[in-house]
């Protein structure tokens with residue numbers, strides 16, 4: 001091993017490679033945040049549409065289809081499908097919370113927002 005774990009004594013080439021990889025990680029994290037923000041803009045609109053038409057916040061059949069699709073995409077991309085499923089479920093749980101709160105506001109007569 002040519003690298004060194006003690007601070008201040010790291011091979012400059014290793015330092016550079018780490019910085020280059022971390023730059024890419026930062027770009028990817030920014031893309032993920034922007035994509036998630038766009039996804040939540042869409043799901044908020046779905047929440048308002050459902051509330052206006054008295055549709056339930058969660059749709060388990062749709063979720064099952066999304067999970068099956070995402071697992072296949074993950075396998076093809078060499079990403080752990082179990083991780084992809086957990087990640088999607090985590091996001092969907094948050095979306096359903098939003099939809100429940102939008103539906104409650106609609107029932108309680110809260111002023112509707114633009115979406």
Ligand SMILES: C=C(O[C@@H]1C=C(C(=O)O)C=C[C@H]1O)C(=O)O
Pocket residue numbers: 043046057058059060062063066091092095096099
């Ligand atoms: C967005 C919806 O509402 C919920 C959230 C979903 C999601 O975040 O993908 C999927 C199904 C629903 O449980 C929808 O019904 O499409």
